[in-house]
Amino acid sequence: MKKDTLILSFESSCDETSVAVIKNGKEILSNIIATQIKSHQRFGGVVPEVASRHHVEEITHCIELAMDEANVTYDDIDAVAVTYGPGLVGSLLIGIMAAKTVAFAHNLPLIKVNHLAGHIYSANFVTDLQYPFMALLVSGGHTELVLVTAPGEFHTLGDTRDDAVGEAYDKIGRVLGINYPAGKQVDQMAAVGNDVFDFPRAMVQEDNLDFSFSGLKSAFINRVHHADQVHESLNKDDLAASFQGAVLDILSNKTFRALKQHPVNQLVVAGGVAANQGLRKRLKEEIEKRNLDMELVFPPLRLCGDNAAMIGAIAQIQFDQGDFADLSLNSDPSLDF
Amino acid sequence: MKILAFDTSNKPLSVAVVEDDKVLAHIESTEKKTHSVTLLPDIQSSLADANLSIDDIDRIAVADGPGSYTGVRIAVTVAKTLAFTLNKPLVGISSLQLLAANGGDGKLCVPLMDARNDNAYSGVYLNKQGEVVNIVEDQHITMTKLLALLQKYDEDKLEFINATQRLTDLIREKYPDAEIMSEEDSLPDATKLAKLAEAAEPVKDIDSFVPTYLRLTQAEHDWYEKGHKDDGNISYVEEV
Ligand SMILES: [Zn+2]
Numbered sequence: 001m002k003k004d005t006l007i008l009s010f011e012s013s014c015d016e017t018s019v020a021v022i023k024n025g026k027e028i029l030s031n032i033i034a035t036q037i038k039s040h041q042r043f044g045g046v047v048p049e050v051a052s053r054h055h056v057e058e059i060t061h062c063i064e065l066a067m068d069e070a071n072v073t074y075d076d077i078d079a080v081a082v083t084y085g086p087g088l089v090g091s092l093l094i095g096i097m098a099a100k101t102v103a104f105a106h107n108l109p110l111i112k113v114n115h116l117a118g119h120i121y122s123a124n125f126v127t128d129l130q131y132p133f134m135a136l137l138v139s140g141g142h143t144e145l146v147l148v149t150a151p152g153e154f155h156t157l158g159d160t161r162d163d164a165v166g167e168a169y170d171k172i173g174r175v176l177g178i179n180y181p182a183g184k185q186v187d188q189m190a191a192v193g194n195d196v197f198d199f200p201r202a203m204v205q206e207d208n209l210d211f212s213f214s215g216l217k218s219a220f221i222n223r224v225h226h227a228d229q230v231h232e233s234l235n236k237d238d239l240a241a242s243f244q245g246a247v248l249d250i251l252s253n254k255t256f257r258a259l260k261q262h263p264v265n266q267l268v269v270a271g272g273v274a275a276n277q278g279l280r281k282r283l284k285e286e287i288e289k290r291n292l293d294m295e296l297v298f299p300p301l302r303l304c305g306d307n308a309a310m311i312g313a314i315a316q317i318q319f320d321q322g323d324f325a326d327l328s329l330n331s332d333p334s335l336d337f
Numbered sequence: 338m339k340i341l342a343f344d345t346s347n348k349p350l351s352v353a354v355v356e357d358d359k360v361l362a363h364i365e366s367t368e369k370k371t372h373s374v375t376l377l378p379d380i381q382s383s384l385a386d387a388n389l390s391i392d393d394i395d396r397i398a399v400a401d402g403p404g405s406y407t408g409v410r411i412a413v414t415v416a417k418t419l420a421f422t423l424n425k426p427l428v429g430i431s432s433l434q435l436l437a438a439n440g441g442d443g444k445l446c447v448p449l450m451d452a453r454n455d456n457a458y459s460g461v462y463l464n465k466q467g468e469v470v471n472i473v474e475d476q477h478i479t480m481t482k483l484l485a486l487l488q489k490y491d492e493d494k495l496e497f498i499n500a501t502q503r504l505t506d507l508i509r510e511k512y513p514d515a516e517i518m519s520e521e522d523s524l525p526d527a528t529k530l531a532k533l534a535e536a537a538e539p540v541k542d543i544d545s546f547v548p549t550y551l552r553l554t555q556a557e558h559d560w561y562e563k564g565h566k567d568d569g570n571i572s573y574v575e576e577v
Contacts, residue, residue, distance in 0.1 A: 017574075032576060039573030042565070047556040049406060053547070054574050056410055060421040061544040065576070074422070090407055093373050094414050100377050101418040105391055302577075327377040 005078045005319060008066070008102065009312035012095030013087025013115045014141070015039075015046045017058040020308035021070035021077070025124060025316025029070035031302075031309040034058045037181065045170065045180050052090035059098045066308075074106040081111040081315030083118060084325075085335030086141065092331035100327050111315045112325040114335055115306075116142060117154060121317075122299040122310035123268040134264045136255050138279070139271030140166030140181065143211045143251075145258045146337065148268075151317045154337040157258050158209025165247060166273050168213040172220045172243050176236055186240045187276045193237030195245035197223060202250060209258050216246050248282045256286060259294075268297045275304040341394045341419075342531035343380065345372040345412040346404025346432035347450065352379045353527035354387040354394075355535075360528050361387035367524065372411045380415070394425060398534030400525065401429035402549035403458040403475060404450060409548040417546045426539035429546060430530055433475045436498050437462035438529040439522060444496040445472065447487065451501040455480045458551060461487070469533060477551045480507045499523035 004023055011018040020031040036054045040046045067073070082099035085092060103110040119142075120135040131153075135146040143160040163171070166183060173182020176189075199219045202212040220243055227234045259267065269283065280298055287294055303310060318324075339361075343352040350372055354362040362383040366375065384391060399416035402409040409432065420427035433448040440446030442464055450458040457480060461473035473486065484507070487495060497508055497517040508515050540546050553561070 034574050034576050036574050038575065042560050043556045047554060049554040050556055052406070052410060053550070053554070056414055056417075056547050057545070058574055059414060060417055063418070063421065064544070090410070093407065093411065097373060097376075097411055097414040098418045101415050102422050104377055104381065105419055105422045327381060328374045330371060330374045 005316060006072060006076050007079050007081050007111070007312045007315050007319065008077045009081040009113070009308040009315055010095040010099040011083045011115070011118070011306055011308040011311050012055045012059070012091050013083045013085070014091055014306055015051045015054070016306040017055050017062050017094075018306065018308035019062040019066040020312050021066055021072055022309055022312025022316065025313045028125060028309045029072065030066045031307055032062045032065045032069065033305075033307050034062055041179050044174065046088070048088045048090055051088060052094060055091055055094035059094055063098070063102070077106070077108060079109045079111055079315065079319050081113050081311050083115045083311055084112040084329060085332035086115055087331075087333060089331050089333045092333065096329060096331055100329060104327055109319070110325045110327070110329065111318045111323065112329050113311045113315050113318070114337065116144070116337065117152070117314045118310040119270040120146060120148060120154070120268060121313040122270050122303040122307075123297045124313040125303060125309065126299055127266070127295065127297050130265050132262065132264050133266035133268055134255070134259055134262065135268040135270060136251065137271045138165050138251065138269065138273035140164060140170065142271060143213075145209050145254060147258075147262050152314065152321065156337050157262070158211060158254055160211040160213065162212050162214035163217060165211070165213055165251070166271070168217050168247070169273070171217055175221055175224050176239065183273060183276060186244060187278055189237045189240035190244035190278055193235065193239070193241030195242045196238050197242035199242050199246040201246050201253070209254050211250060211254060213247070213250070216243070216250075244278050248278055251279065252282055252286050255283070256290065259292070264294070266295045266297055270299060270304065272305050274298055275301050338395045338535060339389065339393055340396045340398050340531040340534055341380065341383070341391075342398035342527040342534060343376065343412055343416070344400035344432065344435060344525045344527055344530055345376055345408045346400050346402060346525065347408055349524050350375060350379065351525050351527035351530070352376070352383045353531055354383050354389060355528055355531035361389070363528055365524070372408055376411060376415055391419070391423065396426045396428060396534060396539070398428045398430060398530050400432040400435045400530055402432050403477070403551040404432045406548075406550060409550070413546070413548045417543050421543045427543055427546065428534040428537045428539050430533045430537065431460070431475055431549065432525070433458060433460045434462060434469055434471065434533065435525045435530050436523060437464065438469050438533060439498055439518060439526065440464045440496045442466065443494070445490050445494045446496050446498055448498045449500050449504055451504055452477060455503070455507060457483060457504060459483055461490075467532070475549070475551060480504065484508070484511045
């Protein structure tokens, strides 16, 4: 029988400090997440220097809680994994330095993990992944369609040409007077409003798989500003519904275009925007409408945002492949697949 | 007592392993290297040079700021994680006190870090028989204010440490004959850090150990300027 593998994993790429203990890439023994949202809400968005300072405040406490909750000692741990990019350089460095220090102190192998790969493998806690599978990665920093052909083998099919989808939510949220992060509230307003403004669906007709949200964002902002100038009052729920309607059309159009080119049995939706109820509903309906025999995989809400559990899931594959880093590991803020 | 000491507060890096008065290992670098890349390998080689394992170390010492925000965070994160994960005593020493330790015996040392626009991080320390006693607390200060504040001290006893050319020019305007230590002699020295740390109290709560930045972030500064106040009940970071 194969021995269990326990990986102590770290994630600090943006404004969450997270440490987890993961068993065999499949089972979460602990997943401590310290979020800084309340701090950055003061400034309307993540301030990198503030984020870095909070990570230093939190890091050892998170390790302690993760080890305690998993009820393990360092003797039980087989490897240390850490996000090394993409993300904010100052934030990434805290997780990296802490992870390297623990690996050094306890003589454990070190695994460097791509944050995007981590998001996709959050699905590993929900289902048994079957290769190849398609992943739609949607978050505040990323909007990508990725074909995963084998464990740890990623092929980017489409990317955003401007704003990430979550970023677009935050920007139009500001116009609606919603505090950062705006995604959840816009989603709730969209659920009660109607799509009446007919905002543009960028590149829906084009044959590539790239995304663009800046045209939509500008159309939204212009519409609101115009209304302000002529003292016209617009229904905010309708605005939210119209924005979200366009976003879902774009995401769904590109996703099913990709699935037509690369038929697979599983569609994984990951990243912070995977928590969006409108998106969940829409993709489910589209699959039914098209009569596709395909499993739609959404990670539980807690695993959609940034967390170290997902880092431990992909790290297990790298552990099995002997893909280790050394103590000179540095951050790579613009890392891609 | 075997002490592992390191500093990456600014461009230089210094790592040392010291036992009582014996330097067992010492690695220094002034080239422009990335501290995040080199610090742990340098700690590893220092221990190898000293023929010790990390488990043999009795105390971790780190220069905890002020300095480059990122630089100080790198050393502080490694130090607190090391002390926490191996359950070892941790001592934080002011990065300015460490510079002051380069000064002569009996001198009133004024360590400086150029903070641009004629500002500096500075303080005043009295060096006497190996002790480096704080006289004026570390602060972020304009050079005009600093030089005014130094007026009450005997000019002959002052020694300026780690002044850039610009800071040197400003000091010379007021004190043409000031004793200003060369850049080379001003470098932070982890063997001196170990010595300072040997006499100091270890931190009580490793989790809450953070760098001494001496400055708010710009975003926080602007936020308070607008009249905002912290709500005493709000914790900005929450476990979820
Ligand atoms: Zn993320």
